[in-house]
Amino acid sequence: MxxxxxxxxxxxxxxxxxxxxxxxxxxxxxxxxxxxxxxxxxxxxxxxxxxxxxxxxxxxxxxxxxxxxxxxxxxxxxxxxxxxxxxxxxxxxxxxxxxxxxxxxxxxxxxxxxxxxxxxxxxxxxxxxxxxxxxxxxxxxxxxxxxxxxxxxxxxxxxxxxxxxxxxxxxxxxxxxxxxxxxxxxxxxxxxxxxxxxxxxxxxxxxxxxxxxxxxxxxxxxxxxxxxxxxxxxxxxxxxxxxxxxxxxxxxxxxxxxQTSIADWASHVLLLVGLISIALAATQTQRTQNLNRMLGYSGLEHVGLALVALSLGPIGFYAAVFHLVLHSFAKAGLFLQMGQVNQIYDHHFPEKNAAYFHSNPIGSLVVLLGYIGIMALPPSGLFSTELMIFSQLAAQKQWWVLVLVLFLMTIVLLTLGRQVMNMLYGIKAQIKTDVAVVKVDALEIIAQVTILGLMIYIGFNPPIFLVDLLNQACVR
Amino acid sequence: MLLLLAFGLTLVYMGIADRVRRLIDMLILQGVLLFGMAIVQLHHIEVLNLVFILLETLVVKAVVLPLFLLRVKKKNEISRVSTTAVSGFSKGLWMAVIIAFSFTAGHLLHESSDAIQAKYFSVGIAAILTGIMLIVKHDKVLTHLMGYLVLENGIFLLTLAVGGEMPIIVNGAILLDIVLAVLVLGLIINRLSTNFGGTALSHLSELKD
Structure with missing residues (x-):
């Protein structure tokens, strides 16, 4: 087939x-x-x-x-x-x-x-x-x-x-x-x-x-x-x-x-790669002004976290796969919205995109929802998977990993948050009022909101068939 | 054994050469040597697969790709492998380290598993490391491309070392990978030269945080 x-x-x-x-x-x-x-x-x-x-x-x-x-x-x-x-x-x-x-x-x-x-x-x-x-x-x-x-x-x-x-x-x-x-x-x-x-x-x-x-x-x-x-x-x-x-x-x-004798060694490799990735995401988001790059670093952080989850053994597999599913929806909604940002401003620098709320109020709400989504703040579905990963780290008494991951992820949250807020409510709002309020494509917005809504819904209320599939995926 | 020795010498020469033309000559020679090694080592495999591999080494690696690289070199007037002079002593030292490391690794791994042929394995690892060295130590993108080809030749030697016979579809994809990567990257070098006024790596540093 x-x-x-x-x-x-x-x-x-x-x-x-x-x-x-x-x-x-x-x-x-x-x-x-x-x-x-x-x-x-x-x-x-x-x-x-x-x-x-x-x-x-x-x-x-x-x-x-x-x-x-x-x-x-x-x-x-x-x-x-x-x-x-x-x-x-x-x-x-x-x-x-x-x-x-x-x-x-x-x-x-x-x-x-x-x-x-x-x-x-x-x-x-x-x-x-x-x-x-x-x-x-x-x-x-x-x-x-x-x-x-x-x-x-x-x-x-x-x-x-x-x-x-x-x-x-x-x-x-x-x-x-x-x-x-x-x-x-x-x-x-x-x-x-x-x-x-x-x-x-x-x-x-x-x-x-x-x-x-x-x-x-x-x-x-x-x-x-x-x-x-x-x-x-x-x-x-x-x-x-x-x-x-x-x-x-x-x-x-x-x-x-x-299933082999090198299982522990492989787990450590994934843990190391995951932690370095999250650390790089935390440091590099500080250096960039480009929103697309920031979202790229956010992806580095999330896949890094999925690898940390994998390193926890079979119990972390479920969280890792589910995390990537939800991350895909959250990131897709945001990047699709970036298309409208590009259409209006022709670039992706948050400061220059200030007053986005003025130019595209509905699109701004999507950006806000997407930000909440990728930062795993409630009601984001990613909140539930991150909670699973963190509780597993605590259950396995990997305290230093837990503290380090939380610290690094907080840095990403604050940095990305500052840039997104700049973009939506930026202080250059007066300067940017010359940018006309644009009429955005309704279907595009509907698609973005649907995808982000899906991320929230299945994160907190995963359908039984999805839970079964996730369990099957982890025990092959 | 002689073929392997000759291949090892081409690696040493590539590691210390300054001229692009010399590197391309060595790539042609490597293609011919790989052809010879494939005949010696792979005579037992499926005929179709063998013919495919022989064509890959002799036609693609020894003729098509070097000719294409020569065209790119001429079109962009690239004669040296690097914009800045790299000391011959430093390059020679690197090659000595690579060869020592490869043969030690090959010997140690052969002791732990008899599934590999140590000599092919060692030269294969040396080729991969030489390819990486060409990429890391030089700042011209054409040299990087040639480093990539040396690396691919090293992988070919590794397949001989482990006696593995890849399905023809995978062999086809490997060939497609090499040809497309070289052709596309070669064309990009032409464009780089037009757009950036040179093919040094320093021109490719606009994308940053």
Whole structure:
């Protein structure tokens, strides 16, 4: 089924890229979104079943695919609006068609990453996502976009090479030389027989290599630089679905590692990476004035926290996965709103965007709600997952980690809060009154509020089926 | 063994060379040497996979990519690997450290597991570290690109060291990865030269906090 899904996605992408007309792009997107939702339904109907030898519809994949499917709807709609706004009457057909084609490919490969049951295939798909993203980051064709694209491709290629080396070592750890040993389920089944030394090296390289995708230390800068220049719908995917894809790949190996003698060592690695990431987020948000970068650092903080949760063992898995689901909704709502900020001010510097309440009152409320969301302040759904993580840290008596994380997260909260308040109620309000009150697209606002509302609702009142899925995802 | 030794020497030469042209020559030689090693080591694998790997080494690594790099070099008039002079002694010392470390690591890992071929493993690790050194020690983006190719050659040697046969789809993706990365990055170098007036890393520092 996923092979068919990828084929249809490729056809849609080719249609958008080949015909270079607005109708073709719209048709391609509609066809692709129908397929995306269709695959989501099919996966639900065939949960815990294999799909060919390379894919499997498991709970973890289903959860993140559902998040991506939900987010994809406003992402494609916002992209359409952005292309119209950016190119007027859709005159730059080449640019618009390349963007649409690359966006379809990106969503398709990320979906496939979630369901991949083979490390080799997973590696291939992550590689393709880099190429699609490079085309999207370079959308504005500016000097900064060029710089960000260079850095993204180069560092991602290095990261992907490290992941490839980790797969070679994983092969050695399996004591087998056949390509079949790269199956994720086979690694899980044979976890107890894995050679600890080679597994250690493979795990360390996997975490390092995929840090370009997860957006955590050590390769976190590549994504943050890209966030500064990429179109806002692309930022939505980079800060949510892409991070989730990197997380899924690491989590699947970590589940196998947890059954071996190096479980404690691996937990410490994740704890260290998580803590450094949160610390970097806390220090770097102080230095930047660019709101997109700040949101990028906020992503660094949240994925870092998810890794800290993973380090707590199976009990933290639930909190980590749930945290990333809710973070995806919160961050998607905010980044989508950044599109309107960009439309009004043409830049992302909070001080210069002062008096946003004057220009876009409803959009300002979305920013406020989004800020409350990503900062995990009640009623944010992230409040409940952070509470789970903190209580687990306390239960395991990891007091110094708890205090450090709380301290660093408070710094991020205050710094980001100051900048957001500057933007909404800034002291330059009088100067900025020349900015006209704009009429914003109602559908865009509805989508943003719905996504943020979903984050609040499922955070505090998770449906039973979601709880079941989360539990299944954690005990594979 | 001779092929491996020759490959190791190309690494040492690349580590201390100052001219871009010399690095490209070494990349061509490495492609040919990898072709030879693939014939020796992988004759037992599936024919289709073997043909694919041979094409990858001889056609892509030894001909297509070096030719493309030569075009980029000529178009952007890049002759030296770095804008600032890096002392030959320092580079030589780095290479000595890399080789000593690689062979020690290969030897130690071979003792703990007989699943790897120590010689291939050591040279593979040395190639990866040399690639990283080329990236870290030089400030021209074309040199970084060549460092990346050396790193990829090192990974190829590691696959020979662990005797692993990747499925053809993964081999295809590895090839696609290398070709696309080099072509796209090569084109970006051309654009950098046009937009920034040079290809030194210092031009790529606008994106910051």
């Amino acid at each position: 996923i092979a068919l899904y990828l084929f249809i996605a490729l056809c849609c992408s080719a249609l958008a890229f080949g015909v270079k007309q607005r109708w073709a792009s719209v048709l391609a997107v509609l066809a692709f979104l129908s397929t995306q939702l269709g695959l989501n339904y099919y996966a639900w109907e065939h949960l815990n079943q294999n799909d060919s030898i390379y894919f499997s519809f498991d709970a973890l994949g289903f959860i993140f695919t559902s998040v991506l499917s939900i987010i994809s709807l406003p992402v494609f709609y916002n992209s359409y609006r952005m292309l119209e706004h950016q190119t007027g009457e859709w005159p730059d057909k080449r640019k618009a068609s390349l963007y649409t084609a690359a966006l379809i490919v990106l969503v398709a490969v990320l979906t496939s990453v979630y369901f991949a049951d083979n490390y080799g295939i997973l590696w291939v798909l992550i590689e393709v996502s880099t190429i699609a993203l490079a085309a999207l980051i370079y959308f504005y064709r500016t000097k900064l976009a060029l710089e960000a694209t260079w850095k993204y491709i180069f560092l991602s290629s290095i990261g992907i090479s490290l992941v490839l080396i980790s797969l070679l070592f994983l092969n050695v750890a399996m004591h087998r030389d056949s390509g079949a040993s790269l199956h994720i389920s086979a690694v899980l089944q044979n976890a107890k027989n894995l050679d600890p030394l080679w597994l250690k090296v493979a795990f360390a390289l996997m975490v390092t290599g995929l840090s370009t995708k997860m957006g955590v230390f050590p390769f976190h800068t590549v994504g943050i630089d890209a966030t500064m220049v990429a179109p806002h719908p692309v930022n939505v995917l980079m800060s949510t679905a892409l991070k989730n894809a990197g997380f899924v790949a690491v989590f699947r190996l970590y589940q196998a590692v947890m």
